[in-house]
Amino acid sequence: MKQRGQAVADKILDTAERLFYAQGYSNTGINQVIEEADIAKASLYKHFETKEDILLAYVQRTHELWFTRLQATVSKVEDPKEKLLAIFDHHIERQKVRGFGGCPFIKANDEAGTSDPRVLAEIQQAKLHSKKFIRALVVKSGHKKVLSDQELTEMIFVALEGAIALASVFKQPGEIQAAKKIIQKLI
Structure with a gap:
């Protein structure tokens, strides 16, 4: 209790x-x-x-919950390449839950990322954590090597971030699905 x-x-x-x-x-x-x-x-x-302390705690907790949910989604998938694609499916589902409102970290950064260095550092940590997680999956994926591990990591990370932003603009998952199809061809 x-x-x-x-x-x-x-x-x-x-x-x-x-x-x-x-x-x-x-x-x-x-x-x-x-x-x-x-x-x-x-x-x-x-x-x-302060209100900034609430925001910092919110960003920290959102980061922890985000990663726990993402890990749970990816861990249900056996195939190493499919694990990479599961990241996109996870974000589609999260955006549906959030009404296609976009990334909570980017939203917080837009409003408070420059006013409190602690908030910016936490947001940067969340994004770096995402990239590190993608990188670990890329290394284990056995992808086609059209791109290096680092290049594929960057491609997935940037495609996902951009697709989430566009999904929030168009209020539908089409861009995330399109990004997934492109990455599927590269792996």
Whole structure:
């Protein structure tokens, strides 16, 4: 059972996650978080000194959950090449869940990545973690070697990032599916 303090912190982060993603960090006020989390102002400040601290915790938690979900999806696939393609399927499903709202890290970066170096560092860490994960799968994939391992890693990473951004613009998975088909030809 969660301790009471952690349950309150989670309630704050759950609310902040929903609000920051849906309406943006800048458009979300502390009072709105307090009201929608149904907590006392003192409870919020007991866990987070500033709004930026809430954002940092949100980005950190989103990173942990993102990676756990991605690993779970990829681990269900046996074939090493198909593991690479499963990354695209995972992101299609995540974008469907998020209403094609785009990448939460990019959204946070757009609004707060330059105002707090801790937030920028955490976002960069999440993106580097993604690239490192892709790289490990590329190395094990037995791909056609049309590209080097490093080049294929970069291609997958950039194609995926761009496709997620475009999926948020067009509100559908077509670009992610197209990127997957291109990568499929390279592996």
